[in-house]
Amino acid sequence: MKINNKIALLLMLSLSLMIIGCREDSNRQLNQQSVKSHNTANQNAKPVIFILIDSLMDKPLHDAIQEGRAPALQYLLKNGQYFPKVVSSFPTMSVTIDSTLLTGTYADRHHVPGLVWYSGKEKRMIFYGNGAKEALKIDQMQVIMDAIYQLNQVHLNKKTKTIHEELADKGKESASINAIVFRGKTEHALKVPRFLTFSNRVPEQMILTGPKWFSYAALAQLDPKNSWNTLLWKKYGMNDEFSAQDTAYLINQKRLPNVTIAYFPENDNSVHRKGTAQLDGIEKADQALQVVLDAYGSWELAVKNAIWIVMGDSAQSAVYEDRQLATVEIKSLLNHYRIAKLNQPVRAEDQIVISTNERMAYVYAINANVELSDVVKLLQNEEKLDIIAMKDDENVRVTAGKNGTMFSYRPGGNFTDEYGQSWTLSGEPSLVDIAIKNNRIKYGRYPDVLARLYGAMHSHEGRYVVVTVQPGYELVSESSPTHIGGGAHGSLHEKDSLVPLIISGTNTRPKTLRIVDIKDWVLQMVDG
Incomplete structure (x- = not known):
């Protein structure tokens, strides 16, 4: 039976939005305030189960535990190690962070710049799924292909190996469950729902590579009984229950590989809508975690027979309740340029492209006559802009809104930071809140800012400016989502960056408390 086109459109929008995480508008009031080894491929080391809870933050986690709403997280915390301030990647958006987690590199090496960016090579905007208003204006078939196929098989740098690829090279196995970045060495055929293939622009089967054990919402699942969690009202499987059930299935079937990465997505949307103090998303994630722990028969056996890693990917900062106060529109600052429109292909006469990622944005000069320095000067008219950065030969130059000073830096030199990275610095370091004593760099409210910003500035080709906005505010462009009275992320600020x-199940820890160093640590544990 032919599906009504309007219904099909709604379904397509739902799937593409839920895959990456729906960033819907919110006007809600801000609320302040096992058996041994389970036949794993490596019998000499315990399997690693990595649970990534989107937008998990320290204070809400402790509040949820104190209120008795997170017993599983409390159990793991009491029977292990706890680190409240791990540094995320930049931009603090899931696709970039997950690429850093899987590759152990920042964006200059893994080449995934953000949730929204412009490809000069393809002469088009790349959307991995964003807000509902944007979704109505852009090519949904292309978004689906970008979010699932292009992200993993094309955009993610092939020269930078993922943890799944490195494990496969060593003859070891891994699993990816609902993770949005998953590239590996085993071919999988995703079964695309029929309502997406009626246009003939999306194939009935999508061939891509992932780890041996792979599930991805309605498109691929491990547990045959998990189809209940892939229904429309359950976000087609992009939910915590689906992730938990497929992870528990591997344990129950004694098929748990060396490393399992499971993504619990739902807390993110709760924080976006209800604000940074909400606990509902953590409670739901904890209930899903309980399902996974219970698969061992007892939580004691779970900790005895596996290594458990639970962490957030990025934090969120509270957005003011007043829309006019909270939002900063970049377009109005650059209105004498010809700015590319969201619902049209980029035209030859266009001069500027704006790609907004909540609290950060890329501003591209796609016309040779547009000077980046002129763009920076115009952006400086907005005092709410926190960091404004551009490349200048080998250097990254940084300034801020309503600020006439400049800071410049590049890798290599006589100044060394707390992570052992060396830099050449000039200008006013207070712009990035770093202190220097005896050639030692100490970071302030922008953790690991030099490396993270450098990564974004060299993440893809093109002439562009990176801008972030101060806490409480959100950048907006044509039809981009807003989170008034809720939470948002994207920036370099510690409020967005610390998880x-x-x-x-182990006494070891990463070399540094940064997501970029998680991969090497996990590989070391697997090697025993």
């Missing part, structure tokens, strides 16, 4: 980490 908690729980480790249970």
Whole structure:
């Protein structure tokens, strides 16, 4: 039976939005305030189960535990190690962070710049799924292909190996469950729902590579009984229950590989809508985690027979309740340029492209006559802009809104930071809140800012400016989502960048408390 076109459109929008995480508008009031080894491929080391809870933050986590709403997280925390301030990647958006997690590199090496960016090579905007208003204006078939296929098989740098690829090279196995970045060495055929293939622009089967054990919402599942969690009202499987059930299935079937990465997505949307103090998303994630722990028969056996890593990917900062106060529109600052429109292909006469990622944005000069320095000067007229950065030969130059000073830096030199990275610095370091003593760099409210910003500035080709906005505010462009009275992320600020980490079942820890160093640590544990 032919599906009504309007219904089909709604379904397509739902799937593409839920895959990456729906960033819907919110006007809600801000609320302040096992058996041994389970036949794993490597019998000499315990399997690693990595649970990534989107937008998990330290204070809400402790509040949820104190209120008795997160017993599983409390158990792992009490029976392990806890680190409240692990540094995320930049931009603090899931696709970039997950690429950093899987590759152990920042964006200059993994080449995934953000949730929204402009490809000069393809002469088009790349959307991995964003807000509902944007979704109505752009090519949904292309978004689906970008979010699932292009992200993993094309945009993610092939020269930078993922943890799944490195494990496969060593003859070891891994699993990816609902993770949005998953590239590996085993071919999988995703079964695309029929309502998406009626246009003939999306194939009935999508061939891509992932780890041996792979599930991805309605498109691929491990547990045959998990189809209940892939229904429309359950976001087609992009939910915590689906992730938990497929992870528990591997344990129950004694098929748990060396490393399992499971993504619990739902807390993110709760924080976006209800604000940074909400606990509903953590409670739901904890209930899903309980399902996974219970698969061992007892939580004691779970900790004894596996290494558990639970962490957030990015934090969120509270957005003011007043829309006019909270939003900063970049377009109005650059209105004498010809700015590309969202619902049209980029035209030869266009001069500027704006790609907004909540609290950060890329501003591209796609016309040779547009000087980046002129764009920076215009952006400086907005005092709410926190960091404004551009490349200048080998250097990254940084300024801020309503600020006439400049800071410049590049890798290599006589100044060394707390992570052992060396830099050449000039200008006013207070712009990025760093202190220097005896050639040692100490970071302030922008953790690991030099490396993270450098990564974004060299993440893809093109002439562009990176801008972030101060806490409480959100950048907006044509039809981009807003989170008034809720939470948002994207920036370099510590409020967006610091996430908690729980480790249970091992006394080891990463080399540094940064997501970029998680991959090497996990590989070391697997190697025994």
